[in-house]
Amino acid sequence: MRWLVAFFVLVAPLTCRATPPVGDRSEARPGSPTPAAASSNSPVDELIPWLLDENRQLRGIAFSEVIFDATGKRVLAFDPQNETDRRVVKQISAACDETMKRLNAPDSVIQNVGRINEVSSHFEDTLRELLGSTSGLSCESPPTIEGKVQRSGYPDLRIVDLASRHVFYLDPKLYAVGSRNSSFRTFYFEPKKATSKVRDNAVHFIVGFEHERREKNGRWKFTRWDLVDLSHFKVKLKAEFQGSNYDMYRAEAIVASGRGD
Numbered sequence: 001m002r003w004l005v006a007f008f009v010l011v012a013p014l015t016c017r018a019t020p021p022v023g024d025r026s027e028a029r030p031g032s033p034t035p036a037a038a039s040s041n042s043p044v045d046e047l048i049p050w051l052l053d054e055n056r057q058l059r060g061i062a063f064s065e066v067i068f069d070a071t072g073k074r075v076l077a078f079d080p081q082n083e084t085d086r087r088v089v090k091q092i093s094a095a096c097d098e099t100m101k102r103l104n105a106p107d108s109v110i111q112n113v114g115r116i117n118e119v120s121s122h123f124e125d126t127l128r129e130l131l132g133s134t135s136g137l138s139c140e141s142p143p144t145i146e147g148k149v150q151r152s153g154y155p156d157l158r159i160v161d162l163a164s165r166h167v168f169y170l171d172p173k174l175y176a177v178g179s180r181n182s183s184f185r186t187f188y189f190e191p192k193k194a195t196s197k198v199r200d201n202a203v204h205f206i207v208g209f210e211h212e213r214r215e216k217n218g219r220w221k222f223t224r225w226d227l228v229d230l231s232h233f234k235v236k237l238k239a240e241f242q243g244s245n246y247d248m249y250r251a252e253a254i255v256a257s258g259r260g261d
Contacts, residue, residue, distance in 0.1 A: 060234045063235050098130055124156050142169070154187075154197065187235070
C-alpha cells in the first residue's frame with residue numbers, strides 16, 4: 001500500500017516535467033514507420049497498464065492503512081472501555097442532537113437553501129461552534145501540514161479532549177432517506193503532502209445526518225444521525241485524470257473561435 005500511495009502523490013509532478021508524445025496523421029497511415037516509443041521510465045507508462053489490470057486489488061483497502069502510508073499517523077479505534085473515548089462520544093452526541101434540532105427549526109438558515117450540497121457547511125459550522133463551547137473540549141478546522149486552514153478535504157473538524165490531549169477527527173455527511181445503502185461515492189480522501197489535514201494519531205469519526213426528501217417549496221427535515229468509527233472502514237481507488245479550464249483553453253491549442261451577436 002505504501003508504494004501505491006507514494007506513486008499517486010508523486011506521479012503528477014513527475015509527469016508534468018516531460019512533454020508527452022503527440023502523434024500526427026502520418027503515424028496512422030499504412031506502411032508508415034512506427035513512432036518512437038515514450039521513455040519506459042515515465043511514471044505514467046507504468047501507471048496506465050497498472051490501472052487497466054482489473055485483477056489489481058483496488059477495492060477493500062483499509063482506510064487506516066491509507067492514512068498511515070499517506071501521513072505516518074495512525075487511525076485509532078474507538079474503545080468503549082476507555083473513559084475518555086466514552087466521554088467524548090457522549091459530548092459529540094449531544095452536539096449532534098442540538099445541531100439537528102437547530103437546523104430543523106422553521107426559521108433555520110438552511111430552510112432558505114435550495115441545494116443539499118450547500119446545507120452541509122451549516123452542519124459543519126454548527127458542530128464546530130457547539131463542540132468548541134463544550135467544557136473540556138476544543139474544536140477547530142484542522143490546519144494543513146503547512147499551517148494553513150482550508151475547508152475542503154478530509155477531515156472537517158479536529159476535536160481535542162483537553163484533559164487527555166487525545167484527538168478525534170469528525171467529518172459530517174448528509175444523505176437522503178433511502179440512500180443509506182447506495183453505492184454512489186459519498187466519501188473521498190486525496191493523499192497530498194502539502195494539504196494533508198491529518199496530523200495526529202487519532203480516532204476518526206464520520207457523522208451521517210439523514211434527511212427527508214424535500215418537496216418543492218418545502219423545508220429540510222433531518223430525521224436521524226449516526227456516528228461511525230472509521231477504524232475498520234474499507235475504501236476503493238477510483239483512478240481519474242483531471243484538467244481545469246486553464247489547462248484546456250490554452251491559446252496554442254485553440255484552432256477556431258466565434259462570438260455571438
